[in-house]
Amino acid sequence: MKEKYKEIEAELPIFMQSWWLNSLCGEAWQPCMTFDKKGEATGAMVYHFTSKYGMKMILPLPLSPASGIWFNYPIAAQKLHSKYNFEIQITEKLIAQLPKTFLTITQLGVNFTNWMPFHWQNYKQRTRYTYILENITNLGVVRQGFSDSVKVNLKKGLEDLQVKESENVDLLYQMSKEAIDRSKGKLNYTQATLNMLYFNIKKNNSGQIFEVQNTDNQPIAIALIVWDKQTAYLLISGDEKKHKSAMTTLIWRILEILAEKNIHNFDFEGSMLPHVEPFNRSFGATQKPYHLIFKAKNKFFEILFALKGII
Amino acid sequence: MIKNQYSELCKTESLPVFLQNWWLDIVCGANNWQPILIFDKNNQIIGASFYYNKIRYGFQTITQPVLTPFSGVWMRPFTGKNERKKNQYEAEILKEIAENLPKVSFFSQNFHFSLKNILPFHWAGFENTLRYTYFFENIENTKELYQGFNENVTRNIKKGENLIFEPSDDVQTLYDLYKNSLQHAKSQVYFSFDTLNLLYQKIKENEAGQIFQVKNSENQVVSACLLVWDKETAYLLILGNSRLHQAAATTLIWQLFPYLIEKNIKNLDLEGSMLPSVEKFYRSLGAERKPYFRISKAKNKFIETLLILVKKSPI
Numbered sequence: 001m002k003e004k005y006k007e008i009e010a011e012l013p014i015f016m017q018s019w020w021l022n023s024l025c026g027e028a029w030q031p032c033m034t035f036d037k038k039g040e041a042t043g044a045m046v047y048h049f050t051s052k053y054g055m056k057m058i059l060p061l062p063l064s065p066a067s068g069i070w071f072n073y074p075i076a077a078q079k080l081h082s083k084y085n086f087e088i089q090i091t092e093k094l095i096a097q098l099p100k101t102f103l104t105i106t107q108l109g110v111n112f113t114n115w116m117p118f119h120w121q122n123y124k125q126r127t128r129y130t131y132i133l134e135n136i137t138n139l140g141v142v143r144q145g146f147s148d149s150v151k152v153n154l155k156k157g158l159e160d161l162q163v164k165e166s167e168n169v170d171l172l173y174q175m176s177k178e179a180i181d182r183s184k185g186k187l188n189y190t191q192a193t194l195n196m197l198y199f200n201i202k203k204n205n206s207g208q209i210f211e212v213q214n215t216d217n218q219p220i221a222i223a224l225i226v227w228d229k230q231t232a233y234l235l236i237s238g239d240e241k242k243h244k245s246a247m248t249t250l251i252w253r254i255l256e257i258l259a260e261k262n263i264h265n266f267d268f269e270g271s272m273l274p275h276v277e278p279f280n281r282s283f284g285a286t287q288k289p290y291h292l293i294f295k296a297k298n299k300f301f302e303i304l305f306a307l308k309g310i311i
Numbered sequence: 312m313i314k315n316q317y318s319e320l321c322k323t324e325s326l327p328v329f330l331q332n333w334w335l336d337i338v339c340g341a342n343n344w345q346p347i348l349i350f351d352k353n354n355q356i357i358g359a360s361f362y363y364n365k366i367r368y369g370f371q372t373i374t375q376p377v378l379t380p381f382s383g384v385w386m387r388p389f390t391g392k393n394e395r396k397k398n399q400y401e402a403e404i405l406k407e408i409a410e411n412l413p414k415v416s417f418f419s420q421n422f423h424f425s426l427k428n429i430l431p432f433h434w435a436g437f438e439n440t441l442r443y444t445y446f447f448e449n450i451e452n453t454k455e456l457y458q459g460f461n462e463n464v465t466r467n468i469k470k471g472e473n474l475i476f477e478p479s480d481d482v483q484t485l486y487d488l489y490k491n492s493l494q495h496a497k498s499q500v501y502f503s504f505d506t507l508n509l510l511y512q513k514i515k516e517n518e519a520g521q522i523f524q525v526k527n528s529e530n531q532v533v534s535a536c537l538l539v540w541d542k543e544t545a546y547l548l549i550l551g552n553s554r555l556h557q558a559a560a561t562t563l564i565w566q567l568f569p570y571l572i573e574k575n576i577k578n579l580d581l582e583g584s585m586l587p588s589v590e591k592f593y594r595s596l597g598a599e600r601k602p603y604f605r606i607s608k609a610k611n612k613f614i615e616t617l618l619i620l621v622k623k624s625p626i
Binding site: 079080081082084085088113114115116119120124125126127129147272274277281282284287289291299302303306307 | 394395398427428429430433434438439440441443459460461585587590594595596597598599600602604612615616619620
């Protein structure tokens with residue numbers, strides 16, 4: 001199946017590329033695919049399998065936001081109900097290919113709009129959000145959409161701060177860890193994983209680290225941006241709390257670079273944390289829902305995982 | 312006092328039919344629901360919602376009333392143009408409503424699909440899941456609608472040309488047909504005939520709906536529905552169909568469109584179901600699928616565990 005999968009990869013978002021998946025979990029991933037009568041691929045989805053407490057599970061990969069299901073719509077699917085029918089048929093076939101596990105959790109992205117076929121197979125769903133700035137190639141309009149405080153911070157930042165391309169993965173890891181510690185979260189990846197991933201990101205021309213330096217050339221904010229044809233993602237970021245304009249300036253410079261590359265959307269990457277949403281909104285980003293879909297082997301395990309706070 | 316204010320709001324603003332006080336008096340019982348009102352600095356009501364108290368298995372719960380697809384929140388329309396400020400305004404109202412809900416063992420409520428941002432509820436410890444309805448927006452002419460149907464639907468409409476479509480006030484027949492339909496789909500009716508009958512009298516009193524039915528050549532009712540409406544939208548609340556007449560339900564819905572156009576009601580909400588067989592029928596009509604939220608909260612892990620066990624948990 002992985003051979004067949006390689007043939008359609010060019011169409012898929014970055015988080016579904018095999019080099020991406022290999023960097024993060026080696027061979028512990030599988031594609032599910034559907035084909036039409038002529039053998040042409042009609043749909044694809046990937047999953048990452050692992051073992052926890054000795055139990056087989058399908059879990060989201062760290063550093064990989066909602067990926068989704070890829071649909072290769074037939075030309076005939078013009079009417080709304082034909083489109084819906086097609087999506088449901090494909091989704092049902094893909095679900096059927098998922099192995100039985102003690103727990104399956106999958107994140108399906110903003111282009112996936114119908115989770116009903118999962119519901120019919122006794123999965124459950126919760127909505128999570130990400131924030132996307134659309135049509136960033138038109139920077140003037142984007143800047144007009146900034147809130148007053150972003151505008152003020154940006155003006156200040158552009159005078160005092162410098163944004164540079166960087167290859168400093170150590171610093172990226174350290175600063176993002178500090179930021180996560182502050183919000184009492186926990187990093188779910190190691191520095192070694194990040195090193196490996198970044199190496200492959202560069203090899204595939206799919207991303208860059210950027211850092212912000214103050215007048216003393218000290219780094220005060222850092223971010224890893226990755227991209228595919230359509231969208232760039234703010235995958236990891238970290239900043240010193242006291243420099244309000246640092247992250248704003250960083251994002252603005254990144255938008256400029258992305259606009260030059262003719263990338264249309266900037267995804268701030270999902271978070272449900274109360275302080276993150278106003279920050280993303282202040283850039284004029286739009287809230288977009290994605291799906292967290294899960295299923296435990298039976299009620300006993302569902303209760304167990306619910307009590308442990310996993311689902 | 313607060314109920315009077317809520318009733319007044321129902322008269323002066325266009326709240327959805329499912330949030331009207333007369334509706335809630337029937338589906339919850341007059342003493343079982345409480346309004347929540349949110350005021351701005353000038354003491355003007357900017358947000359309204361309600362909750363329905365019910366004792367289930369000895370636990371205090373807040374739940375979705377029968378015959379009521381969504382409850383949710385009414386918000387006074389935001390007057391500015393700034394999208395960000397509008398979001399803030401709405402989030403603030405939702406936050407206050409979430410905070411004003413009494414703490415019960417289990418909470419579950421459906422929101423209208425116009426509510427897109429449930430973060431304020433998430434922050435207040437509520438979980439969510441998405442459900443779907445099928446929705447016809449801006450119904451203007453039947454020709455366009457006809458083109459959107461799939462072949463089965465158009466075939467059924469042709470087959471049903473001899474059926475007689477008419478308004479009716481026969482609640483009993485509607486109830487019986489509906490019961491049969493649900494049994495066929497391996498589900499059951501969650502409300503009594505008396506509740507439906509009482510509600511229908513109120514619906515008529517408030518000019519907020521009508522039963523329609525189709526009859527075959529032997530004068531038997533083969534399909535019936537209850538349509539309710541507010542200013543802009545009609546809701547297909549109940550649809551009952553005789554198993555033998557596949558074409559009847561299609562004919563019934565098809566005949567509703569001219570009626571709606573004449574009444575100048577723009578949208579038809581099919582109030583879709585997540586039951587596979589029912590969903591498939593609604594999907595074939597070519598309406599748009601709209602996701603809406605069901606919000607829920609269990610008081611503690613014990614209740615959460617119980618809910619998983621009795622499978623009443625929607626999430």
